[in-house]
Structures are given as C-alpha cells and as structure tokens.
Amino acid sequence: MNYWMILGLLAQGLFFGRFFIQWIASERKGESTVPVAFWFFSVLGGGLLLLYAIHQRDIVFILGQAGGLVIYARNLMLIYQKKQRDTVVVQPTEPTEGV
Template sequence: MQALYDFLDVDSAVEFWWVMFGLSGQLLFMSRFIVQWIASERVGKSVMPIAFWYFSISGGIVLFCYAVYRQDPVFILGQSMGLIIYLRNLWLIRSERKRDVAG
C-alpha cells in the first residue's frame, strides 16, 4: 500500500480516499465526451445528448468537492462556473420539453 501512496503522493488513508474521489469525478467528467461522441456518430452529425449534461453535473460536483478539500481557489472557481452553466442547460432543456408537450 505504501508504494501506491508514494505513487499518488499521499500521506494518509484519508488523503488516498480523497484522491480516489477526485479521480472518480474526473472519470465522470470525461465520460460525457464519450457519450457525446457515440451519440454524434450514431446520427452522423454533432449532437449533445441530455446524458452529457448529467455527466457534466455529476463530475463537476465531485470535482468541486475535491477542489474545496484541496483548498484550490482556481479549481473551485472553474468548477463552480461550470456547474452553473450545466444546470442552466438542463433547465433550458426542461423548459423546451414542457413547451413541446404543451404546444
């Protein structure tokens, strides 16, 4: 286990689990691009599936929490701005769907 701690440059089990948490957020965040790529390939044009925004929010929340733990103001600011944008896009999609159902 010490070799893994050394590789990840962590000093304790708590720090190790925070790094694992941060890495899981990064994997969620990266998954959104795979989802978008597959959806676009299926229809032969660039599309943005709703799952893209859910992966963005999930990964963004985890990365924001990790950034707060690390006390990194640049990382915190970057993730917080992204979360606002992702939530707004989901709100716009929801509003559009409501209009389509009503109209």
C-alpha cells in the same frame, strides 16, 4: 491511496465520460449532437470535482468548477423547459351529431 484521491479520480472519470457519451451520440446520429446525458455527467462530474477542489483548497479549480456547474445546470433547465413547452395536452372532443 486515500479516499479523496479516489473521489478525484472518479470525478475526473465521470467528467471525461461526458465527452465519450457525446462522441458516441454524434457517431450514431451522423452529426455533432449533445445528448442530455452529457449535461448530467457534467453536473455529476463537475460537482464531485468541486468537492475535491474545495478539499484541496485550490481557488482556481473551485471557481472553474463552480462556474461550470451553473452553466451545466442551466442547460438542463432549458432542455426540460423546452420539453414542457413542446408537450401538447390534447383534450378529447365530443363527437359531433350527424357526422
């Protein structure tokens, strides 16, 4: 087995792993949910699959993975932008005299 085959199998395993993570998170929550780890596994697995596709010189595979990576990365950006907006910085207030 060559290194590219091992990379391809590892990448496919990571890409499948995202669905396993999503399934477990949904079962724990009792409803369908997509955890942040799903998107990280998508980026990592998709990125490695893209490298494998480039090595194989498969334009269909390359375009599919490249397009997916844009979507996965954008979802992570949206998640972290929302977290930043939702974080409220509370300024300490001076105690009022006579209270």
